[in-house]
Amino acid sequence: MVKILVAGFKGRMGNTTVKMVLDHPGFELAAVYDPRAKEKNINEIAEFSDLDVPVYRELTAISCHDVDVWIDFTSPKAVFANAKFALQNKISPVIGTTGLQDEQVAELKKVAQQTQTGGLIAPNFGISAVLLMQFAQQAAKYLPDVEIIEMHHDNKLDAPSGTALNTAKLIAEVRQEHYQGNPDETEALPGARGANYQGMRIHSVRLPGYVAHEQVLFGGPGEALTIRQDSFDRSSFMSGVAVAVEKITDQHELLVGLENLL
Numbered sequence: 001m002v003k004i005l006v007a008g009f010k011g012r013m014g015n016t017t018v019k020m021v022l023d024h025p026g027f028e029l030a031a032v033y034d035p036r037a038k039e040k041n042i043n044e045i046a047e048f049s050d051l052d053v054p055v056y057r058e059l060t061a062i063s064c065h066d067v068d069v070w071i072d073f074t075s076p077k078a079v080f081a082n083a084k085f086a087l088q089n090k091i092s093p094v095i096g097t098t099g100l101q102d103e104q105v106a107e108l109k110k111v112a113q114q115t116q117t118g119g120l121i122a123p124n125f126g127i128s129a130v131l132l133m134q135f136a137q138q139a140a141k142y143l144p145d146v147e148i149i150e151m152h153h154d155n156k157l158d159a160p161s162g163t164a165l166n167t168a169k170l171i172a173e174v175r176q177e178h179y180q181g182n183p184d185e186t187e188a189l190p191g192a193r194g195a196n197y198q199g200m201r202i203h204s205v206r207l208p209g210y211v212a213h214e215q216v217l218f219g220g221p222g223e224a225l226t227i228r229q230d231s232f233d234r235s236s237f238m239s240g241v242a243v244a245v246e247k248i249t250d251q252h253e254l255l256v257g258l259e260n261l262l
């Protein structure tokens with residue numbers, strides 16, 4: 001049995017993840033963590049009344065010896081400290097939280113190496129999103145003019161989305177950096193052309209009713225290609241999280257991208 005702590009269990013993804021862990025025959029819910037929690041045990045919540053799982057509200061209170069894997073769906077402000085704590089305590093982090101800076105990822109990789117602990121940061125656990133990123137990287141070799149539109153629910157804290165930023169980074173590996181659009185263009189409203197990553201424009205849409213969606217648009221002389229993926233429900237992320245948990249304790253470094261474990 002893999003013993004799992006779910007950080008951010010009071011949130012949208014954390015709640016879905018707790019249910020996935022409870023339904024999986026190879027997983028045991030060892031602990032949950034969320035500063036927003038009022039309970040001391042998860043059995044104080046009606047839908048989990050038959051369980052006996054400690055609830056933590058502070059990082060330093062967490063008892064680490066009972067935990068193999070730390071699943072993190074928290075917030076851009078919390079994820080670095082959480083991931084560092086997990087790695088320092090030889091708990092394998094499976095990080096879905098977005099918003100980590102490149103320097104933070106570099107530091108976490110060092111801690112993973114020092115403690116010889118496997119971990120994963122996945123900007124998106126949905127297989128449709130993983131495939132979109134791979135297809136987009138392939139297409140950019142032939143169609144280097146590209147814009148990204150990501151669309152999310154209106155409670156999202158970070159922009160652009162982790163998936164959109166990761167898509168741009170993967171494309172940048174195969175695309176020569178260059179300016180796109182008219183060099184003389186002006187913005188009558190600031191931000192009209194979107195964020196700029198090495199000349200690629202990224203547009204962030206936030207609307208109620210949406211979950212997580214991305215389009216990558218390519219244009220060439222006389223033709224265009226659009227690649228799109230949609231997560232209509234948070235269950236779309238769960239098979240990816242489960243695969244990551246199953247495989248991560250065999251690793252000894254911090255990986256970025258679910259494709260590394262598929």
Ligand SMILES: NC(=O)c1ccc[n+]([C@@H]2O[C@H](COP(=O)([O-])OP(=O)(O)OC[C@H]3O[C@@H](n4cnc5c(N)ncnc54)[C@H](O)[C@@H]3O)[C@@H](O)[C@H]2O)c1
Pocket residue numbers: 007008009010011012013014033034035036072073074075076078082095096097098099122123124125126162237
């Ligand atoms: N990688 C993926 O596939 C994927 C999918 C969906 C969402 N996400 C990301 O997951 C994160 C969470 O999304 P959400 O929609 O569930 O957000 P949410 O706001 O619904 O939930 C976040 C929870 O984290 C808790 N929290 C805040 N600080 C904490 C801390 N220090 N330790 C533990 N818990 C803490 C909050 O109290 C809240 O309950 C976001 O960064 C989002 O972008 C990633």
Ligand SMILES: O=C(O)C1=N[C@H](C(=O)O)CCC1
Pocket residue numbers: 098123124152156157160161162163164211212
């Ligand atoms: O709901 C969110 O927030 C999501 N965030 C991720 C991102 O920023 O790419 C993945 C999809 C859902």
